[in-house]
Amino acid sequence: MKKTLILITTTLLAGLTLGAGQASAEETFPKEYNTEGTITFEAGDDGVTPPVDPENPDPTNPVDPTDPPGPGTGGALSIDYGSKFKFGTQKISTADKIYYAAPDEMSDGSKKPTYVQVTDRRGTLEGWKLGISQPEQFKTAAGDELVGAQLKFGEAEVASVVNEQYKPSEVSTELILTPGQSNTVAVNAKAGTGVGTWVYRFGSDEETNADAVQLSVPGESVKLAQQYSTKLVWSLENTPGNE
Numbered sequence: 001m002k003k004t005l006i007l008i009t010t011t012l013l014a015g016l017t018l019g020a021g022q023a024s025a026e027e028t029f030p031k032e033y034n035t036e037g038t039i040t041f042e043a044g045d046d047g048v049t050p051p052v053d054p055e056n057p058d059p060t061n062p063v064d065p066t067d068p069p070g071p072g073t074g075g076a077l078s079i080d081y082g083s084k085f086k087f088g089t090q091k092i093s094t095a096d097k098i099y100y101a102a103p104d105e106m107s108d109g110s111k112k113p114t115y116v117q118v119t120d121r122r123g124t125l126e127g128w129k130l131g132i133s134q135p136e137q138f139k140t141a142a143g144d145e146l147v148g149a150q151l152k153f154g155e156a157e158v159a160s161v162v163n164e165q166y167k168p169s170e171v172s173t174e175l176i177l178t179p180g181q182s183n184t185v186a187v188n189a190k191a192g193t194g195v196g197t198w199v200y201r202f203g204s205d206e207e208t209n210a211d212a213v214q215l216s217v218p219g220e221s222v223k224l225a226q227q228y229s230t231k232l233v234w235s236l237e238n239t240p241g242n243e
Contacts, residue, residue, distance in 0.1 A: 043076040044121025051081040054104070054115040054201040058161050064107040076122040079130075079236050080197070083114035085151075087215050094219045101213035103206050113209035115201035116234055118187070120194050126240040127191040130200060131183040132175065133235070138215075138228040146228045148218040151177045155203040155212035158187060162196035169193050171200070183235055191243045 048071055050062035065081070072080035085101040103111040118130055138146035153175040158168055168189035175184055187200050203209030217223075 043123055044119075045076075048072040048074045048078065049080045049117070049119040049197055051117060052197060052199060054113045054117075054159070054199045055205055056161075057117075057159050057197060057199045059119075059197045063110075063112065066105045066107055072117075073236070076120070077128055077236065077238055078119050078121075079234055080117040080119050082116040082232075082234050085114060085213055085215075085232070092223045092225065096219045097217050099215045099217065100211050101215070103209050111206045113201045113203040113205060114213055115199045116186075117197065117199050118194070118236060119197045120189075123195075124240075125192050125195060126238060127242040128189050128194055129185055129237045129239050129242070130187040130189075131185045131235045131237070132177065133181065133183045133233045134177045134179045134230055135233060136230060137179040138230045140224060140226045140228055142226075144222075144224055144226075144228075146217060146223065147221045149221065149228075150216050151230075151232075152214045152216065153177075153202055153212065154214070155208050156186070156200065157204065158198050158200050159204070160196055160198045162198070166193050166195050168198065177232075179230070183233075188239075188242070190239075191241065 049059060051065055051068070052059055053061060053063045065083075067084060069082060069084055072078055083104045087099040087101055090097070090099055101114060104114050105111055116130065118128070120128060134151065138149045154173070156171065156173050156175065158171050160167070168187050170185075170188035170190070172184075172186050175186060177184065187194075187198075189198075201209075202212035
């Protein structure tokens with residue numbers, strides 16, 4: 001009886017050992033199991049993107065103009081900022097004259113090119129157009145016109161920290177305004193371009209901005225010893241299907 005028990009026990013152990021070896025040979029390593037990560041974006045909120053440095057338009061490093069015209073429009077597609085164009089105090093002259101707009105002054109004392117800033121946070125790649133108009137001529141507070149005065153914007157270009165492949169496709173390098181005329185297109189960002197924050201600047205630095213924005217005044221125009229001003233209207237259009 002003892003011999004028989006020993007024989008059965010040995011046979012069972014051998015079978016178990018053989019089975020384990022066969023199972024191990026059939027498995028493949030390393031084993032893989034897939035999971036995923038997700039994130040969903042929606043259009044930006046109504047907050048206004050602060051003015052960026054027109055020489056280095058990085059939204060994470062905003063600037064603080066000393067005399068902003070007011071807050072931007074807000075929204076997912078917005079005009080964030082636009083410079084005032086100041087031609088200073090000039091002596092009355094009977095000769096034809098060209099006056100040049102001063103650069104933008106910042107709270108830290110630096111001077112920057114004048115510019116307009118647009119941000120597209122819609123996430124649709126639909127495109128947009130930026131235009132400008134001058135509804136009326138330069139006038140005094142009493143309504144006296146500076147007859148024949150004309151604004152010209154030169155050295156114009158767009159800049160951003162966004163990849164160049166998204167650069168607006170059509171950019172006017174020069175604008176000449178006629179008071180009372182309809183909107184003049186400055187930048188046309190066709191579908192697939194213009195995402196992020198872009199500046200439309202006049203000159204790439206203070207030096208090139210020095211004579212970029214000009215006001216020409218005929219000598220024959222009657223000039224009163226007063227301040228003349230005009231309103232410039234920048235308009236931003238959503239242009240889906242603009243390809």
